[in-house]
Amino acid sequence: MNSNVKINLKFNLNGKDIEITAGSSERLLDILRNKFELTGVKEGCGEGECGACSILRNGRLVNSCTIPAAAVDGDEIITIEGFSKTEEFRIISEAYAQCGAVQCGFCTPGFILATAALLRKNPNPDDEQIKEGLSGNLCRCTGYSMIMEAVKTASQNGAHIWRK
Numbered sequence: 404m405n406s407n408v409k410i411n412l413k414f415n416l417n418g419k420d421i422e423i424t425a426g427s428s429e430r431l432l433d434i435l436r437n438k439f440e441l442t443g444v445k446e447g448c449g450e451g452e453c454g455a456c457s458i459l460r461n462g463r464l465v466n467s468c469t470i471p472a473a474a475v476d477g478d479e480i481i482t483i484e485g486f487s488k489t490e491e492f493r494i495i496s497e498a499y500a501q502c503g504a505v506q507c508g509f510c511t512p513g514f515i516l517a518t519a520a521l522l523r524k525n526p527n528p529d530d531e532q533i534k535e536g537l538s539g540n541l542c543r544c545t546g547y548s549m550i551m552e553a554v555k556t557a558s559q560n561g562a563h564i565w566r567k
């Protein structure tokens with residue numbers, strides 16, 4: 404598709420209805436970072452492999468680097484900035500801090516959203532289910548054991564939310 408073709412898009416971004424014009428093949432990742440300054444959405448691999456650019460699209464965890472902005476017309480998009488206003492975020496981010504699961508922090512927004520997506524589906528995951536739930540997210544720094552611990556801690560501390 405010719406990226407010079409401009410299209411009008413309407414979608415809900417972090418709870419606000421927005422309307423923009425974008426190139427038809429512009430990536431959602433670039434729109435979020437460049438037009439809306441949502442820089443918690445990181446670009447790592449740019450190829451759908453690392454999860455640094457994770458967002459929630461209609462409640463599902465997806466990589467914004469592989470989605471053309473044009474595809475989200477009518478959708479509900481939540482980035483880490485929107486998610487950070489929730490009680491779920493407070494519980495998960497505190498668990499990550501408590502378990503030493505944050506070092507450089509580059510991967511953390513993606514991991515926090517992946518954790519939320521996992522716990523919403525499965526409030527009490529076992530080790531295999533945690534590995535599977537976080538399999539789309541890579542971390543260069545922590546080793547995954549602290550992240551696994553953080554997910555378990557968030558599962559316990561947020562039981563009242565995930566099990567509602």
Ligand code: FES
Pocket residue numbers: 445446447448449450451452453454455456457466467468469
């Ligand atoms: Fe999107 Fe790596 S930047 S998955």
Ligand code: FES
Pocket residue numbers: 504505506507508509510511541542543544545
């Ligand atoms: Fe550095 Fe995960 S904390 S990449």
